[in-house]
Amino acid sequence: MGSGVRIAELSRRSGVAVPTIKYYLREGMLPPGERTSPNQALYDETHVHRLRLVRALIDVGGLSVAAVRDVLATVDSSSEDMPTRDLDRLMGTVQKAVLSIPDPADEAVQAEAEREVVDLIAERDWICGADHPAVGALATVLVTAQALGHSRFLDAVRRYAEAMELVAVVDLDYVAQANTVDDMLESVVIGTVLGDSAMMALRRLAESNESGKRYGRRKPDSA
Amino acid sequence: MGSGVRIAELSRRSGVAVPTIKYYLREGMLPPGERTSPNQALYDETHVHRLRLVRALIDVGGLSVAAVRDVLATVDSSSEDMPTRDLDRLMGTVQKAVLSIPDPADEAVQAEAEREVVDLIAERDWICGADHPAVGALATVLVTAQALGHSRFLDAVRRYAEAMELVAVVDLDYVAQANTVDDMLESVVIGTVLGDSAMMALRRLAESNESGKRYGRRKPDSA
DNA sequence: CTCATATGGATAGCAGCACTGTCTGTTATC
DNA sequence: GATAACAGACAGTGCTGCTATCCATATGAG
Incomplete structure (x- = not known):
């Protein structure tokens, strides 16, 4: 249960470059990590998975970044019920x-x-x-x-x-x-x-x- | 048999802007027109059709210009026999x-x-x-x-x-x-x-x- | 405690793609 | 002969998807 890694490790595990991860965070395709201080955050397995999903939609599915953002926003806004x-x-x-x-x-x-x-x-x-x-x-x-x-x-x-x-x-x-x-x-x-x-x-x-x-x-x- | 129109008319009939046609000519996706003088050329129905095909592959098929060029080059290089x-x-x-x-x-x-x-x-x-x-x-x-x-x-x-x-x-x-x-x-x-x-x-x-x-x-x- | 290293955030820069615009020097056309 | 259109060369543009640089703070080894 290592509940949280920093961005460098997230980059290593997902194969996505650190500046690209920052970009995806800015674009709202990746939820922000758990804050530990004003300029530190921890990321977990869900972030690794999400990054893989983003790359899959872009690379294999050929979606644009904007399309991925829309799709994931809908996924994220879907409630557990209904x-x-x-x-x-x-x-x-x-x-x-x-x-x-x-x-x-x-x-x-x-x-x-x-x-x-x-x-x-x-x-x-x-x-x-x-x-x-x-x-x-x-x-x-x-x-x-x-x-x-x-x-x-x-x-x-x-x-x-x-x-x-x-x-x-x-x-x-x-x-x-x-x-x-x-x-x-x-x-x-x-x-x-x-x-x-x-x-x-x-x-x-x-x-x-x-x-x-x-x-x-x-x-x-x-x- | 009006066998040939100039580029403005080709543009009108195909719905493709003149500079874009010039661009496609440069890229080799559209065969050059029939020369009548060093800086005049006439285009016919095959050019209109080819332009429509190019636009279809790009707009509807989502191909890149480079991909279209490759495909059409293969089409053009295919012999009548074999x-x-x-x-x-x-x-x-x-x-x-x-x-x-x-x-x-x-x-x-x-x-x-x-x-x-x-x-x-x-x-x-x-x-x-x-x-x-x-x-x-x-x-x-x-x-x-x-x-x-x-x-x-x-x-x-x-x-x-x-x-x-x-x-x-x-x-x-x-x-x-x-x-x-x-x-x-x-x-x-x-x-x-x-x-x-x-x-x-x-x-x-x-x-x-x-x-x-x-x-x-x-x-x-x-x- | 110190200091190299990492981090988040903001901003700027860059490469590729698909055009688009401008310019020059003809060539039609009226 | 005036005007418009043309071919071709080349520069410029807008958009996308990242990268790179900075800075102030935070972490962590010694």
Whole structure:
């Protein structure tokens, strides 16, 4: 029970440079240590863990520092009781941090595409609001594909939806397996952010496999 | 057949600012226009299309300018004959541009995780080389999850793999539907990059649906 | 008790990225 | 012939994510 180390040791254990830790403290991504005097503080295992989480979200998840700050602020502000309500809020925040698709440009075309997305949702009997931020994001992707002459991309998206149904079951299972509320909150963050990265990588491997199956077992890694 | 417009018109049609077009020309992401005199050039529809593609990869796909340059250089260097070989090379380049997961940190732990990934590949009877870049990327994700105390994340990944099998079939179908070689090359790029974005968005929607099915039809969009 | 070392906090600086603006010397265009 | 647009070179800008420097205090070995 060594309940507290100083910043140099925290840096050593987390692999994050001291000035960077100070920066994260300033940005509010890392809670301040326990004060022992006006210019001394002690940090514990929770700080080490938090630093690892921050680095994971930035390095592996590709989130910006600002996005990480938002996500962690939501995690920290979630109460121990009312887990479900807060979980919804967290998922919203995480998803907003992760969906980084910008301004729709053409308003009318975008609206039309959003209608297509809503249709797709209806086709699959999904129950999610037409005001979900991902609707706009997906519509923007469709508009972009269309502008590039790839209207058939919509059919691919339709078929992706089935696969994502499977993924969502896994995701919800993953969160449900958590024991404590804190664990649950972190599972949402990790499941969403690391999950995205894991899926991208798996998709590459599965494509490689499928390509090998169709066109002969060539290994498509590059120069 | 107005076969060529000047840069101002190209800017208007593509929505990209003139200085930015000049910048892309300098970076080699956009082929130079057809010269009519030492300081005049004409651009055509292919330039408009290329600019749209560049913006799509940057804005929607989240690629860096350097990554876009690499991808497009590979597209441009692919010959009209030998489509399959070049397609493999393109997929490698695109995947490298899209997989942005960095240095593995601990070498031994990373190697162990890569072995787990190879096991997972074997479990599913996938035929893709253990040297595929996505193996390292996925291993890094697993190491990260483990360092955060989420070793059970591996089970989620195992289940993701099944969904990605479906996705890969869609992806290969998508590329196979292309008529010309150029179209095929572009389908790889668009399918991979826009596909990633589309899948992220669909995953959010599917999670929202699954969450609603399990815990009541709450709409989890946020404040 | 002394003094090198570490610390917290504030401020400033820096490197990389993706543009953006300015300038020069043509070249169209009216 | 006046005016506007152009290509190309180069400098500058705003933002992000750290680093580096300072200073006054605090700690800890001798």
